[in-house]
Amino acid sequence: MGRTxxxxxxxxxxxxxxxxxxxLLYIDLHLIHEVTSPQAFDGLRLxxxxxxxxxLTIATEDHNVPTLDWDKPIADPVSRTQVETLRKNAEEFGxxxxxxxxxxxxxVHVVGPQLGLTQPGxxxxxxxxxxxxxxxFGAIAFGIGTSEVEHVLxxxxxxxxxxxxxxxxxxxxxxxxxxxxxxILTLIxxxxxxxxxxxxxxxRGEAIRELSMEARMTICNMSIEWGAKxxxxxxxxxxxxxxxxxxxxxxxxxxDQAVAHWKSxxxxxxxxxxxxxxxxxxxxxxxxxxxxxxxxxVPLGAAVPSPDDFEDADERIAxxxxxxxxxxxxxxxxxxxxxxxxxxxxxxxxxxxxxxxxADIIQGHHVAEGTRFLVVPGSAKVRLQAEEExxxxxxLDAGAEWRGAGCSMCLGMNPDTLAPGERSASTSNRNxxxxxxxxxxxxxxxxxxxxxxxxxxxxxxPADLTLVxx
Amino acid sequence: xDKFTTHTGVGVPLRRSNVDTDQIIPAVYLKRVTRTGFxxxxxxxxxxDPSFVLNNExxxxxxxxxxxxxxxxxSSREHAVWALMDYGFRVVISSRFGDIFRxxxxxxxxxxxxxxxxxxxxxxxxxxxxxxxxITVDLESRTVRAGEGVDAIEDSFDIDDYTRWRLLxxxxxxxxxxxxxxxxxxxxxxxxxxxxxxxxx
Numbered sequence: 001m002g003r004t005x006x007x008x009x010x011x012x013x014x015x016x017x018x019x020x021x022x023x024l025l026y027i028d029l030h031l032i033h034e035v036t037s038p039q040a041f042d043g044l045r046l047x048x049x050x051x052x053x054x055x056l057t058i059a060t061e062d063h064n065v066p067t068l069d070w071d072k073p074i075a076d077p078v079s080r081t082q083v084e085t086l087r088k089n090a091e092e093f094g095x096x097x098x099x100x101x102x103x104x105x106x107x108v109h110v111v112g113p114q115l116g117l118t119q120p121g122x123x124x125x126x127x128x129x130x131x132x133x134x135x136x137f138g139a140i141a142f143g144i145g146t147s148e149v150e151h152v153l154x155x156x157x158x159x160x161x162x163x164x165x166x167x168x169x170x171x172x173x174x175x176x177x178x179x180x181x182x183x184i185l186t187l188i189x190x191x192x193x194x195x196x197x198x199x200x201x202x203x204r205g206e207a208i209r210e211l212s213m214e215a216r217m218t219i220c221n222m223s224i225e226w227g228a229k230x231x232x233x234x235x236x237x238x239x240x241x242x243x244x245x246x247x248x249x250x251x252x253x254x255x256d257q258a259v260a261h262w263k264s265x266x267x268x269x270x271x272x273x274x275x276x277x278x279x280x281x282x283x284x285x286x287x288x289x290x291x292x293x294x295x296x297x298v299p300l301g302a303a304v305p306s307p308d309d310f311e312d313a314d315e316r317i318a319x320x321x322x323x324x325x326x327x328x329x330x331x332x333x334x335x336x337x338x339x340x341x342x343x344x345x346x347x348x349x350x351x352x353x354x355x356x357x358x359a360d361i362i363q364g365h366h367v368a369e370g371t372r373f374l375v376v377p378g379s380a381k382v383r384l385q386a387e388e389e390x391x392x393x394x395x396l397d398a399g400a401e402w403r404g405a406g407c408s409m410c411l412g413m414n415p416d417t418l419a420p421g422e423r424s425a426s427t428s429n430r431n432x433x434x435x436x437x438x439x440x441x442x443x444x445x446x447x448x449x450x451x452x453x454x455x456x457x458x459x460x461x462p463a464d465l466t467l468v469x470x
Numbered sequence: 471x472d473k474f475t476t477h478t479g480v481g482v483p484l485r486r487s488n489v490d491t492d493q494i495i496p497a498v499y500l501k502r503v504t505r506t507g508f509x510x511x512x513x514x515x516x517x518x519d520p521s522f523v524l525n526n527e528x529x530x531x532x533x534x535x536x537x538x539x540x541x542x543x544x545s546s547r548e549h550a551v552w553a554l555m556d557y558g559f560r561v562v563i564s565s566r567f568g569d570i571f572r573x574x575x576x577x578x579x580x581x582x583x584x585x586x587x588x589x590x591x592x593x594x595x596x597x598x599x600x601x602x603x604x605i606t607v608d609l610e611s612r613t614v615r616a617g618e619g620v621d622a623i624e625d626s627f628d629i630d631d632y633t634r635w636r637l638l639x640x641x642x643x644x645x646x647x648x649x650x651x652x653x654x655x656x657x658x659x660x661x662x663x664x665x666x667x668x669x670x671x
Binding site for chain 1: 647
């Protein structure tokens with residue numbers, strides 16, 4: 001019987017396999033950041049261990065760095081301590097670090113691909129659940145905890161049970177103005193936050209093949225939001241074209257060898273998945289969340305649901321709690337929900353295409369009165385590229401704030417937070433209670449909806465803007 | 471790591487589903503660089519509410535948390551496990567756990583016991599009727615027990631064999647893996663040269 005993409009990549013990395021024990025899996029790339037690594041390095045020190053493969057390890061600063069005044073010392077003493085601890089650890093253990101101020105600094109999941117370190121057929125881990133992003137290249141990539149970070153540092157391996165396999169096949173073509181973010185939010189609302197649990201998911205089908213690499217990263221990024229171990233997309237010409245000539249991409253004869261191998265990384269015709277979900281891309285519309293988990297979403301054109309709409313008792317109670325937290329009335333059209341802050345950024349939607357898309361929509365418009373629009377590039381390189389293209393001018397002219405790179409308002413660990421009761425439309429990945437700041441209320445949206453919402457001050461799609469003009 | 475065989479302690483009914491790791495410990499509490507002291511961040515947002523179950527004195531000294539489905543979803547932060555353990559919890563019982571959380575639990579010595587949803591409901595009802603009552607979790611026989619007589623609850627829980635063995639033996643993963651250093655070196659010798667490196671000679 002044939003094998004699936006994930007089975008092929010998995011099998012290539014098994015160092016040791018014994019019945020009744022997890023496989024010992026080799027890790028090709030270990031990404032490090034300041035928040036989940038200090039205790040791991042501390043553990044190495046305590047047991048007198050070193051980093052086995054510093055040459056397969058790379059660190060950057062992203063979670064709690066400020067996006068303003070990044071050339072000055074970090075004001076928050078605790079954040080500063082974490083960043084300084086990472087710098088000391090990188091130095092002591094010989095790990096390559098891109099610190100704040102460096103041209104390659106940024107969100108770890110934006111940095112890996114843009115350096116060309118993320119390649120098909122690899123195993124990639126990081127102490128961050130959104131490591132699933134790298135699966136867009138046909139890699140097995142997943143988030144790990146700090147004990148596992150220490151384990152990978154010390155051994156370059158991880159003990160892992162082989163997950164089950166699932167295919168998500170998306171047939172057809174996404175309609176105009178509908179993006180990868182809408183697709184993944186739609187999927188999560190169908191499966192719930194636990195629907196992917198225990199599976200490595202392969203996204204496939206015509207609609208996935210048509211996506212750019214950056215859009216594919218958006219899809220794989222949110223795999224964890226429906227509980228999947230990892231998300232993957234088989235590498236193809238789009239993937240190869242993206243990687244070619246990146247700083248750490250294979251060169252010369254090695255490029256040819258690599259591509260020849262990468263082309264074998266597809267699910268065999270006769271392979272069988274443990275589970276399969278089929279979606280029709282044509283039915284996807286701009287999609288937003290109304291609740292406090294990423295599965296609580298509706299089409300932008302719909303209204304806030306009522307708890308009575310849910311048959312399952314747990315879901316009904318969850319909906320009641322979510323509506324109370326979000327300060328929403330059932331039946332209110334989503335388009336009438338006023339937004340205080342729009343956040344464009346994060347490892348989900350903080351790449352060049354996201355900024356270009358949003359700039360294109362907001363050009364010639366102005367941010368609505370009573371709404372602020374925060375634009376945070378995913379990496380320093382994205383920021384510099386956007387400035388070269390003049391995108392920052394478009395945002396600034398429209399009244400948006402143009403910031404430095406980092407995780408920013410995706411999670412309330414740096415100065416960019418929501419105030420209690422403040423409501424955001426956010427291109428990030430989680431709308432959990434307090435995620436963007438204590439008492440903050442988050443609606444997850446696509447970059448398209450974010451830009452249109454900034455102009456109208458209520459949840460909107462670009463199509464609504466023509467009405468503003470008329 | 472301490473060996474885990476059986477544990478008896480005060481049970482707390484956490485009647486919520488989808489308790490993600492941001493709820494277990496908000497990001498703002500993750501900034502420490504040490505490995506202990508995270509108990510103050512545990513369920514921080516909810517603990518401001520006087521009616522939150524952990525603020526009920528009957529559950530003081532609790533060590534067994536009984537939670538709704540999808541406990542520990544979301545962010546990979548291992549601090550969620552540390553916060554639970556620093557607070558005094560040794561066991562979390564739920565009908566479904568987030569994958570990363572469950573993995574992190576096994577490594578730190580927190581037992582994540584997966585039971586049928588009906589068992590969670592029974593334990594909740596029992597604990598509500600008997601605040602401060604104890605639950606016994608026996609890893610050897612994979613059973614959870616509470617109460618006495620005709621209303622006694624006894625049921626099995628799921629945990630994979632390997633995690634169970636490690637918890638029973640109190641073994642550290644890195645030590646186990648380093649005993650296979652030869653296998654790792656042999657694997658490394660076969661890696662294709664086109665694979666990327668982060669440092670160049």
